[in-house]
Amino acid sequence: QFHMIKHEDLTWKESLGQGSFTHISRGSKTDQRDGVTHSTEVLLKVLDANHKNCWESFFEAASLMSQISHKHLLLVYGISVHKSKNVMVQEFVKHGALDLYLKRSTSVSVSWKLDVAKQLACALNFLEEKNITHGNICAKNLLLAREGDPSADNSPFIKLSDPGISMALLGKDVVLDRIPWVAPEVLDTLEIELECDKWSFGSTLWEIFNNGEAPLQGLDPIQKQQFYEHFSNLPVLEWTELADLIIQCMQYQPELRPSCRSIIRQLNSLITSDYEILHATGTHPK
């Protein structure tokens, strides 16, 4: 079900940090095609040795991304299993994770953020049409392939990363730490459905429009759990129409959350209204 890559065809370069139970490095893979040796820059995602029991879920996440291809879904080249090393070999996405990029960037425009949000909505719509739930939508799992340069009139381009190890295996503390991205109903069942991705989309929208600041970042796991027990909502953004979309996505009743098509329609009208506001008053909504 996916391409097996030989360990000797991989070269590790610098470490780039870690996710849940994994760590990532820049690297390269060599392969022979019509007698010529090609070297490709890759991202090597290694499952921590002390979580070897999660290897099935780790590779299941990879195979989810390999079964389907879409311009906004990360390309997974294959996997490599050698001794106790379980490695997922991914395309190297030039500008890395969106949360870090937003934290570092000062001048990201509203239209840039709306463009990114729409790309994520399109990726989710594609998954929804195939009845596939991602289960870990957040800015950290959005990778920036192209920065977009307003003067050169080109726009950003994002890729949705693999969901990583399923929450059923991650343990309660990791699940609590994923509040408010994880949908409230998941806390009881640890089962993820399509509606869960809509809740997470709302939380990710909040992140994007708060320059990568993690929502509820100051709260400890207990306070995060209480946030759900009290049916709380994230702090409202100033742009009312955008705040409305976030609230719709983050409805505690899953069946009340909007379809992806509705999300895309609402983003399109925000894009046009943003455009009109800009050209009417020369100023941007907050």
Ligand SMILES: N#Cc1ccc(Nc2nc(N)cc(-n3cnc(CCO)c3)n2)cc1
């Ligand atoms: N400075 C810098 C820099 C760092 C990384 C990349 N590239 C890249 N490519 C990928 N396929 C995945 C990731 N990645 C980043 N963080 C995670 C964990 C959370 O998902 C995954 N980064 C490019 C530049």
